[in-house]
Amino acid sequence: xxxxxxxxxxxxxxxxxxxxxxxxxxxxxxxxxxxxxxxxxxxxxxxxxxxxxxxxxxxxxxxxxxxxxxxxxxxxxxxxxxxxxxxxxxxxxxxxxxxxxxxxxxxxxxxxxxxxxxxxxxxxxxxxxxxxxxxxxxxxxxxxxxxxxxxxxxxxxxxxxxxxxxxxxxxxxxxxxxxxxxxxxxxxxxxxxxxxxxxxxxxxxxxxxxxxxxxxxxxxxxxxxxxxxxxxxxxxxxxxxxxxxxxxxxxxxxxxxxxxxxxxxxxxxxxxxx
Numbered sequence: 001x002x003x004x005x006x007x008x009x010x011x012x013x014x015x016x017x018x019x020x021x022x023x024x025x026x027x028x029x030x031x032x033x034x035x036x037x038x039x040x041x042x043x044x045x046x047x048x049x050x051x052x053x054x055x056x057x058x059x060x061x062x063x064x065x066x067x068x069x070x071x072x073x074x075x076x077x078x079x080x081x082x083x084x085x086x087x088x089x090x091x092x093x094x095x096x097x098x099x100x101x102x103x104x105x106x107x108x109x110x111x112x113x114x115x116x117x118x119x120x121x122x123x124x125x126x127x128x129x130x131x132x133x134x135x136x137x138x139x140x141x142x143x144x145x146x147x148x149x150x151x152x153x154x155x156x157x158x159x160x161x162x163x164x165x166x167x168x169x170x171x172x173x174x175x176x177x178x179x180x181x182x183x184x185x186x187x188x189x190x191x192x193x194x195x196x197x198x199x200x201x202x203x204x205x206x207x208x209x210x211x212x213x214x215x216x217x218x219x220x221x222x223x224x225x226x227x228x229x230x231x232x233x234x235x236x237x238x239x240x241x242x243x244x245x246x247x248x249x250x251x252x253x254x255x256x257x258x259x260x261x262x263x264x265x266x267x268x269x270x271x272x273x274x
Contacts, residue, residue: 055085073248
């Protein structure tokens, strides 16, 4: 196995279900941009064979004798740092398992547990509130979800994209100010904060004065903590925040990664078990 966009079956014998394990029959699994970066070795840290797939939703098939939070038949999800979603089933420790809210269609849950979590977590940590203005740069897998959360928090979202065809889609997703233009610079008002969410290939460069004079700070946001996963799922269910998805049957697993890598999906791809 080597870097590329072709995935192959990886047969193995799973360990027996332990006391705290939950075995899940997988129904939906999202393909994240991070999966594509990993299998292509874009970050130069992949080792092969590599197992991907960390946006997993399905029903509980079996639980270990010490599991108390879940039972057979529960609709659940599993996110980072678990791997192995491109499969029929998986079993993981119960501390990595989350209940999917009843009011949330489970097909939407995989992207919410990664892309949704990625954009909503820093909004909670930064304390986004009424009267705040939140700029979203890039309307893709992350951005199209990011523009839906601020208004539910009472804030105003402003979308920036170099693709004019995303203007109408952005406006349909939420009541926002959509700005479509090619930017050489993004000027942030004094004391503004830039939060980096995506992890693209390559590096960023800037002069330190570009941060000092306008008193701008740059930070990153890492997925962390089950409480944020639960909050994201519950908040999205309550406020009708949904990803735009395209579904592929699991048997088309080698068509889907190439499609994601092309940048054509609007905006998330979810595999559905046959």
